[in-house]
Amino acid sequence: MGTLVEEIFSRKAGRRVQAGEIVLLDVDYIMSHDNTTPLAIKAFREIGKPIYDKNRIVLHLDHAYPAPNVMAAENHRKIIDFVKEQELPHLFMQGVCHQVMLEEGFVTPGAIIIGADSHSNTYGVMGAFGAGLGSTEIAVAWVTGKCWFKVPETIRIELHGQTQPGVYAKDVMIHIAGLLGMDGATYRSVEFGGEYIENLPMHERIIFPNMSTEIGAKCGLIAADQVTIDYLENETPAGGQPSPQPLSRGERGQVPSPLGGERRVRDFELLRPVNPRYERVLEIDVSTLTPQVACHPDVDNVKPLEQVEGLEVHEVYIGTCTNARYEDLEIVANMLKGKRVNPLVRVIVTPASQRIYKKALQNGLIEILMDAGCTVTGTGCGACIGRHGGILAPGERALTTMNRNFVGRMGSPLAEIYLASPATAAATALTGRITDPRKMQKSE
Amino acid sequence: MGKAWTFGENMNTDEIIPGRFNITIDPKELAKNVFCEVKPEFAKSVQPGDVVVGGPNFGCGSSREHAPIAIKGAGVQCVIAASFARIFFRNAINIGLPILECPEAVAGIREGDEVEVDLSSGQIRNLTTGAVFQARPLPDFVLKIAAAGGIVNFLKEHDIQELMA
Ligand code: SF4
Numbered sequence: 001m002g003t004l005v006e007e008i009f010s011r012k013a014g015r016r017v018q019a020g021e022i023v024l025l026d027v028d029y030i031m032s033h034d035n036t037t038p039l040a041i042k043a044f045r046e047i048g049k050p051i052y053d054k055n056r057i058v059l060h061l062d063h064a065y066p067a068p069n070v071m072a073a074e075n076h077r078k079i080i081d082f083v084k085e086q087e088l089p090h091l092f093m094q095g096v097c098h099q100v101m102l103e104e105g106f107v108t109p110g111a112i113i114i115g116a117d118s119h120s121n122t123y124g125v126m127g128a129f130g131a132g133l134g135s136t137e138i139a140v141a142w143v144t145g146k147c148w149f150k151v152p153e154t155i156r157i158e159l160h161g162q163t164q165p166g167v168y169a170k171d172v173m174i175h176i177a178g179l180l181g182m183d184g185a186t187y188r189s190v191e192f193g194g195e196y197i198e199n200l201p202m203h204e205r206i207i208f209p210n211m212s213t214e215i216g217a218k219c220g221l222i223a224a225d226q227v228t229i230d231y232l233e234n235e236t237p238a239g240g241q242p243s244p245q246p247l248s249r250g251e252r253g254q255v256p257s258p259l260g261g262e263r264r265v266r267d268f269e270l271l272r273p274v275n276p277r278y279e280r281v282l283e284i285d286v287s288t289l290t291p292q293v294a295c296h297p298d299v300d301n302v303k304p305l306e307q308v309e310g311l312e313v314h315e316v317y318i319g320t321c322t323n324a325r326y327e328d329l330e331i332v333a334n335m336l337k338g339k340r341v342n343p344l345v346r347v348i349v350t351p352a353s354q355r356i357y358k359k360a361l362q363n364g365l366i367e368i369l370m371d372a373g374c375t376v377t378g379t380g381c382g383a384c385i386g387r388h389g390g391i392l393a394p395g396e397r398a399l400t401t402m403n404r405n406f407v408g409r410m411g412s413p414l415a416e417i418y419l420a421s422p423a424t425a426a427a428t429a430l431t432g433r434i435t436d437p438r439k440m441q442k443s444e
Numbered sequence: 445m446g447k448a449w450t451f452g453e454n455m456n457t458d459e460i461i462p463g464r465f466n467i468t469i470d471p472k473e474l475a476k477n478v479f480c481e482v483k484p485e486f487a488k489s490v491q492p493g494d495v496v497v498g499g500p501n502f503g504c505g506s507s508r509e510h511a512p513i514a515i516k517g518a519g520v521q522c523v524i525a526a527s528f529a530r531i532f533f534r535n536a537i538n539i540g541l542p543i544l545e546c547p548e549a550v551a552g553i554r555e556g557d558e559v560e561v562d563l564s565s566g567q568i569r570n571l572t573t574g575a576v577f578q579a580r581p582l583p584d585f586v587l588k589i590a591a592a593g594g595i596v597n598f599l600k601e602h603d604i605q606e607l608m609a
Contacts, residue, residue, distance in 0.1 A: 022583055022585065022608075023608075024604065024605070024607060024608045039469075039509075042469075043596055046596050046600075047596055047599045047600060048600060049599065116507075118507055118531070132507060132531065133507075133531070133534060134507050134508075134509045134531060134534065134535045134538065135509070136509060136535075136538055136539070136595065136596060137534065137538055137595075139596075140538075140595055140596075140599060140604070143599065144599070144604040146604050148585065148607065148608075183501050183504070183529075186501070186527070186529065186530055187530050187533075216529070216530065218530055
């Protein structure tokens with residue numbers, strides 16, 4: 001009996017837990033990346049105890065990778081040396097941490113995964129609990145396998161209807177950020193559901209838990225269903241072994257890891273809210289929604305696209321854990337095919353992971369993007385945190401598919417960042433001005 | 445017992461300790477610049493046992509642990525706020541800085557008032573005005589972490605299970 005987060009926590013605790021309680025729980029995986037791991041290593045050394053279970057630690061080099069400067073290289077060195085010293089099996093240099101966590105099958109329904117990154121909420125897309133924490137807590141989890149949590153209250157967002165052509169999950173989520181505001185869900189679990197979510201493919205669902213961070217949420221959850229199972233079967237190393245009891249409990253699967261360990265990929269349970277008590281329920285009809293833009297300087301400064309249409313941009317950035325999946329690149333490629341982007345605008349595409357990049361290459365998307373004048377970079381966080389791969393100059397304006405537009409996020413604090421869907425980004429790349437994708441898609 | 449230092453709403457981690465000072469994690473070093481832009485006299489005049497009082501969403505912004513470390517390094521006994529940002533809340537507990545949520549106390553305490561706080565009962569007394577406020581008491585495990593001086597120190601001596609025991 002409870003909300004989805006109460007169900008997930010109750011299963012782990014082995015007893016009923018309720019919002020407001022504090023619980024100490026086993027965590028399935030502990031994620032950190034090149035930005036946050038060095039501090040965790042420092043705290044780990046201070047604690048002075050051995051690692052609890054090496055198989056639960058997953059490390060990524062993605063935030064400043066390949067290293068754009070000596071400091072980043074030193075961080076990478078520290079992490080790789082630590083991996084060797086402790087013989088850790090899971091080190092990845094395969095793209096943005098959250099995307100790789102999903103692709104590699106680390107995220108399964110009902111799991112508890114903590115990450116030293118605020119967008120660890122992303123794992124909620126699989127019906128798992130995912131939350132971001134500080135580096136010290138990551139080190140604590142390394143040596144104990146556990147983490148304390150205050151069971152959060154839940155806000156349920158019920159999404160009805162179907163979006164119109166040219167309107168995507170990103171537009172819906174930006175709209176929600178505008179409605180709730182940047183602290184609208186602080187400490188809360190946000191459950192996304194309703195027929196709109198149920199009919200949505202995985203790559204569109206991801207936007208909601210991913211950007212639940214932007215409204216202050218502790219976690220953003222979508223209950224696992226057949227779409228989730230299909231993703232696990234078809235897109236992760238568990239593939240090819242259909243579960244004997246779909247829609248109930250998955251069996252354990254072991255998959256070897258690049259550095260010799262193994263990982264469990266299919267130990268899961270499809271949990272659903274059962275007679276939940278919500279703090280608040282928000283009903284939203286998506287069928288009348290038009291393309292939305294989160295404008296400089298806050299993610300909740302949301303406007304319908306037509307109010308900012310025609311605003312000049314200097315860079316279009318298509319990337320990040322929010323919107324650089326294969327399907328996103330496909331939308332962009334379809335719109336840019338046989339055309340040229342504005343020659344005075346830097347249009348940068350950073351596929352979220354190596355796997356996405358490879359598929360896009362095999363299917364000809366990369367060629368289309370390059371022929372249209374885009375710069376396609378290596379995978380990772382790219383320009384998202386203003387370290388490399390598309391830094392902005394003072395006075396510049398960027399339209400991007402990212403999840404946040406904090407002042408200074410992409411470099412100069414005097415630059416402006418506007419957030420939108422990949423389709424809006426593609427339309428804007430063509431004209432050099434914020435452009436409604438529906439106008440560009442009509443001709444096809 | 446200590447003096448109250450009051451701050452407004454949405455105090456973000458950069459206002460607590462600007463990013464440029466985050467090159468160290470030494471509490472004493474960080475304490476030298478804590479609140480330097482919003483209240484320059486704070487770092488020089490704060491006394492051990494003083495209390496920081498803040499509005500809603502105290503500690504919003506980055507997930508860096510420097511902000512609570514800097515406040516604790518200054519000798520502050522506890523932070524009372526109308527509400528805390530999520531990661532600051534966790535980080536403060538983990539580094540052993542006691543925090544109490546109590547909007548009534550925030551409304552009823554002015555800069556310079558003498559304040560007495562009982563962390564285990566959650567009682568806050570404004571000795572200057574005589575008003576008494578009741579925050580939710582801190583859970584046992586938070587007091588244990590605070591007593592050890594943070595979770596890293598706690599783990600040096602104890603098993604994590606003892607937190608909840
Ligand atoms: S892509 Fe951006 S938001 Fe996502 S993990 Fe990397 S830096 Fe964070």
